[in-house]
Amino acid sequence: MTSPTETQPEAKAPRLSSAAALAIGGVVVCALIWGTTWYAITWQLGTVDPIASVVWRFGLAAIILFVACLVARLPIRLNPAQHLAAMGQGAFVFAVSYAFVYQSEQRIPSAIVAVIFAALAFLNLVLFRVAAKQKASSAAWGGASLGLVGVAVLSGSEVIAANMDARALIGVGMATLAVVSSAFGNYFSWRGQREGSPVLSSTAWAMAYGTGMLVIYGLATGVEWRIATTPGYLLSLLYLSVFGSVVAFAIYFWIARTRGYALASYISALTPPIAMLVSTLFEGARFGWPALVGLLLVLGGQVMLIRAPKISVV
Secondary structure: OOOHHHHOHHHHHHHHHHHHHHHHHHHHHHHHHHHHHHHHHHOOOOOOOHHHHHHHHHHHHHHHHHHHHHHOOOOOOOOHHHHHHHHHHHHHHHHHHHHHHHHHOOOOOHHHHHHHHOOHHHHHHHHHHHHOOEEOOHHHHHHHHHHHHHHHHHHHHHHHHOOOOHHHHHHHHHHHHHHHHHHHHHHHHHHHHHOOOOHHHHHHHHHHHHHHHHHHHHHHHOOOOOOOOOHHHHHHHHHHHHHHHHHHHHHHHHHHHHHOHHHHHOHHHHHHHHHHHHHHHHHOOOOOHHHHHHHHHHHHHHHHHHHOOOOEEO
């Protein structure tokens, strides 16, 4: 039961501050993880078919999530409506989107893929406005816009320096399809939320569905089901499955359900600076003063999104 005092401003302020702090912490952790997964994915390219690598990654992640639910005695069963939502989420996020991500990184630098994914906040705002009749505030639109401009400035030198031949353009197209697919996956996750599906179990089912769909696709197209036994491949697979999938997606969808999909998707705008730092440390990349300007714009957009009023339904 709720007490009358809970409606008073004095009682709400600490709770809102705590929620905002948790959201900020979740965004930072998730961005740190996904900012390093771009580099980890490159450890898996060239030795194993990308479809097989995605299957191993999310298949293992789904198993871990199901076991975690069992150990924690969390509900695993979903009703038919919840299963349909998890199936749509799995198809668009864990099957189509990541299949295109792995394929695109074979053709273009991972930094460019990260830049393209910065459009996810925009796409979510547009899709939820059209499909779910959700009206975002001007602050939310402004924050997403500022973040996108910041990432473009931050990564502009990388895009200009890239050799945009036909192969690279195909990679850009694949990355664009991946981010559009992710937006639709977020919509199905929201549908699951509306149906009351738990975060962890619905994410586990979504990963399982996405993995199953890719297995069917791989069998139909003749994918070679092999796994590299090199330390680099196995370590990257473990990192991508446990941290890049289980931990990061659990945080992501928790933020999305509690603070909104626009804020959650802004994580994709924060990952490029981290990915570039990793590239500087491990690949010898160098970035100039535009990186600082872009980073400040990204952080400013993040503050605007966090402080934006909650999205309303028309």
